[in-house]
Amino acid sequence: MAVSRPGAGVWLSRLAWGALAYNVLVILWGAVVRITGAGAGCGDHWPLCNGVVVPQSPALHTVIEFSHRLTSGLSGLLALALVGLSFLVTAKGHPARLGALLSLALIVLEGLVGGVQVLLGLTADSTDPARGLVQGVHLANTFLLLGALLLTAFWASGGPKLRLxxxxxxxxxxxxxxxxxxxxxxxxxxxxxxxxxxxxxxxxxxxxxxxxxxxxxxxxxxxxxxxxxxxxxxxxxxxxxxxxxxxxxxxxxxxxxxxxxxxxxxxxxxxxxxxxxxxxxxxxxxxxxxxxxxxxxxxxxxxxxxxxxxxxxxxxxxxxxxxxx
Structure with a gap:
């Protein structure tokens, strides 16, 4: 499927595939946060970390949790860039635009679910049954995000639309x-x-x-x-x-x-x-x-x-x- 600016379309494809690979790494780093028990490294504060923008003299758990928030924030910036570039280089109605918008929406939802988890104290050693529910929802949203990014990459690379x-x-x-x-x-x-x-x-x-x-x-x-x-x-x-x-x-x-x-x-x-x-x-x-x-x-x-x-x-x-x- 052609784009309105073929040369720039190469950059759109690269950005989409890069965003997909990067988000897989972010997911794995999020698992490190869970495994190490560092989910409460920023206390019960969100989006701030222990009440500040940048923690001073942080402990190891704070470093792990704060770095995860930074990498997740970069995911949002990549999604914004994906939306902007898709609207810049593709024609109206191109499926890559829809995929990029859906990816951005799911990344925002991903951050909100993570924020709810922190604000409710469903981190670290919490055995509250609600934590299991939030964890499941978080994973489902993560998979949907990867799926949206994958489809965006296919469409940005010239793949056909889905026929439902x-x-x-x-x-x-x-x-x-x-x-x-x-x-x-x-x-x-x-x-x-x-x-x-x-x-x-x-x-x-x-x-x-x-x-x-x-x-x-x-x-x-x-x-x-x-x-x-x-x-x-x-x-x-x-x-x-x-x-x-x-x-x-x-x-x-x-x-x-x-x-x-x-x-x-x-x-x-x-x-x-x-x-x-x-x-x-x-x-x-x-x-x-x-x-x-x-x-x-x-x-x-x-x-x-x-x-x-x-x-x-x-x-x-x-x-x-x-x-x-």
């Missing part, structure tokens, strides 16, 4: 796959929070499940078992979906990204199993989160390619020649 009308069964399969992946990510965020707050005790994973449903267990502990169950269900569905889409939308792109999704699912399932077996060390949690981001982006890419590919033509049986009697 007349997609029939393919659209339904894709919508369910995206929803399941999103819910899986939300459940994973709650599980990661539970692993942080309730350090796994010695014993087998079955022992951990028993403790999670013990008399003294809280809601966040109760929810930890849901994530692995959802992982099996969602992975099974996505693998089946790949086969269905290859029949409904036969194209090299759909085949390529379908196989990529199956591969990522296999690696992610292995990482999840190791995370449980090793009792969720910090490096494994970061690896698991990174793979979750990759799995989401590959799923969105497959959806985009499938909804941009022509439908398969129904096969018609050859007519039989008549027989004269």
């Amino acid at each position: 009308r007349g997609q029939g069964r393919a659209l339904g399969l894709i919508a369910l796959g995206l929803v399941l992946t999103l819910v899986l990510g939300m459940a994973g965020a709650v599980t990661a929070l539970g692993d942080l707050l309730f350090t796994p005790a010695p014993g087998t994973p079955l022992d951990t499940v028993r403790r999670d449903f013990g008399a003294t267990a809280g809601l966040i502990e109760n929810l930890r078992v849901i994530h692995p169950m959802l992982a099996v269900l969602t992975s099974t569905y996505l693998i089946w979906m790949v086969g269905a889409l290859r029949r409904l939308r036969p194209s090299p792109e759909v085949t390529r990204w379908g196989l990529a999704l199956i591969g990522v699912i296999g690696v992610q399932m292995l990482a999840g199993s190791l995370n449980v077996a090793l009792k969720a060390p910090a490096w494994m949690q970061l690896t698991h989160l990174f793979l979750a981001c990759v799995m989401w982006l590959v799923t969105v890419t497959l959806a985009y390619r499938a909804l941009s590919a022509p439908a398969a033509r129904p096969s018609v049986a050859p007519a039989r020649a008549g027989v004269n009697v």
